[in-house]
Amino acid sequence: MDSTKSSAETAINVPDEPNATKNKSGRAAFAVTTKATPLPQPQGRWNRGVSIFDFILRICALVAALAATATMGTTDQTLPFFTQFFQFQASYDDLPTFTFFVVANAIASGYLVLSLPFSIVAIVRPHVVGIKLLLLILDTVVMAFTTAAAAAAAAIVYLAHNGNSNTNWLAICQQFTDFCQRVSGAVVASFIAAAIFIFLVVLSAVALRRN
Template identity: 50%
Template sequence: MKTDKSVKETAINMPEIKSDDKAKAPLLNSSKAIAVTVEQPNRGSKKGIASGDFVLRLFAMGAALGAAVTMGNNQQILPFFTQFIEFLAQYNDITTFVYFVTANAAVAGYLFLSLPFSVICINRPLATTPRLVLVIFDTVMMGITITAASASASMVYLAHNGNQNTMWLPFCQQFGNFCQTASGAVVGSLIAGTFLMFIIILSAFALK
């Protein structure tokens, strides 16, 4: 019998898979899967923090601007015996109140300018550079707000109670509306400082 030699055999060389490669392959796949599952929740949480940061900036800006406008328009005219002689109390009569208005107006302006950077942090929640810049300036502005509110609070307390040791008499009994308006402005500035403190805390969590 004759064999048919027209049929040719073809051999395919298969690379050998070592036992180490077999062990590493599923580990690599699992590590990639873990990286994907961890990155997505981290991105979502940082985006939520950035959104909360934006809302708090709006509240802080409103509180600081309201405090500056309230104190800047604070004045009271007190008639004295006749209509031709009057006593006028204005915020610019006290240097501390002038600093208060300037500081809160500057903080409100900064918060307005920082809103675009906050939007960038919402769109790019994993970016650290804009968040770090905001943390630095937020800390400075919080210090300015707290110092202005604290100094003005001491002046309001002195206006209400006076100081017997220095013979400073309280004048809020005569200028009641002036003192009440100043007290409201100080409270607004303290609220703005509190919002800035929460903003810094959120930024610290975002950077972490």
């Protein structure tokens, strides 16, 4: 009786071993596939956050460029005198540098408006590289254009405030105070737009580098 019981127990215990090995092998395979699966969520969140920040910066640059264009384009002052036939007038279009300033900031404003849909696409599809590369190239061109216009206008504003005794250029801001205040504010707004463009270029380059 004891021998039959022992043989029955061994017969029952023998088929359990392959099942145990199957379970162990199945668990090991599952663990390997779990470790090998990539987790792209943090990278996607970072790209989307950068794209959202890029969109906000473009709106800020648009406001600054529009302010510079509108302020300079509407700058005009006439000094009051006793007769209407003899008057001193200062307008932005009297100087080609200020005209170039208005045109450059108007172009920058138009470009920023057109770039907003592309920035929205970059938010929806943060892994797209072509749109970011296109914006990086165009941002660099418009940044140089805006910086050149702001620097040239700043030189004229400096002469208007301080003059130049070597060339007998008078400081007209002593008379045209309102004119000088408006053109100075326009130049500051343009430099703000140029600084935002620089930050946009750096941000786009870092985003492309991480992709």
